[in-house]
Amino acid sequence: MRSWFLSLSPLKDVVSSLTTSKELLKVLFRVGGLQKQHKPTIALVSALGVELDRSIIQVEQLIHEERSHSHQIDFLMKHFAEEKASWRRKERERIMAKTPSKCWSQWEPSDCLFQLFGLLIVCSTFSTSWAIVVAEMGSPKSRPPKQINMRRKAAPEQRWSEQRSKELALKQRRRKRQDERALGDGRERPLDKCNAGAATTSAG
Structure with a gap:
């Protein structure tokens, strides 16, 4: 009995400290004020919880859109790769x-060197064929018959004119030498002799 009474002694002290109703009212008012202060905090926490749920929903929507966009990008890249491969195949077939x-x-169609080699072969064949065409144009066989006949007709006339000019130049040189000799010997020129002969014939 005594032990039980001793165990209740702290509680007895607390009850004795709150003997008056005034003190009890103060404690009750303080508890009510704390509750009133916590009400806005609880409302803010609940509002933040709602915003968090809304943000989670928006993030899930964005993730879904990103996945759909990634699928579209993969599809477009695949389509682009197929188009590029078909274009390369067509170019290779054309070459x-x-x-x-x-x-x-x-050669095997493995990389761009294959196409480069084809272009080099095309250029070489074109250059050789063009060189053959130019050589044929410069040869006498490729000239038209009319042009050949005109050149054949003009060749003898040209040779005759050249020969005639040479003969005239040779005659002029000979006459000049004769005149120089006649002047050096003190004899008359052949032209003076001709003039003298003409004068005697006219006098007779």
């Missing part, structure tokens, strides 16, 4: 159609 088939037996 192979323009070049000899023997040159392509040692």
Whole structure:
């Protein structure tokens, strides 16, 4: 009995400290004020919880849109790769159609060097064919018959005119030498002799 009474002694002290109703009212008012102060905090926490739920929903929507966009990008990239491969195949077929088939037996369509080699072969064949055409244009066989006949007709006349000019130049040089000799010997010129002969004939 005594032990039980001793165990209740702290509680007895507390009750004795709150003997008056005034003190009890103060405690009650203080508890009510604390509750009133916590009400806005609780409302703010609940509002923040609602915003958090809304943000989570928006994030999920954005993730879903990003996945759909990634699927679209993958589809477009796949389509682009297929179009690029078909374009390369068409270009390769076009180059192979323009070049000899023997040159392509040692090559495999693995990279861009294949296309470069084809373009080089096309350029070389074009340059050789163009050189052959130019050589044929410069040869006498490629000239038209009318032009050949005109050159054949003009050749003898040209040779005759050249020969005639040479003969005239030779005669002029000979006459000049004769005149120089006649002046050096003190004899008359052949032209003076001709004039003297004409004068005697006229006098007779």
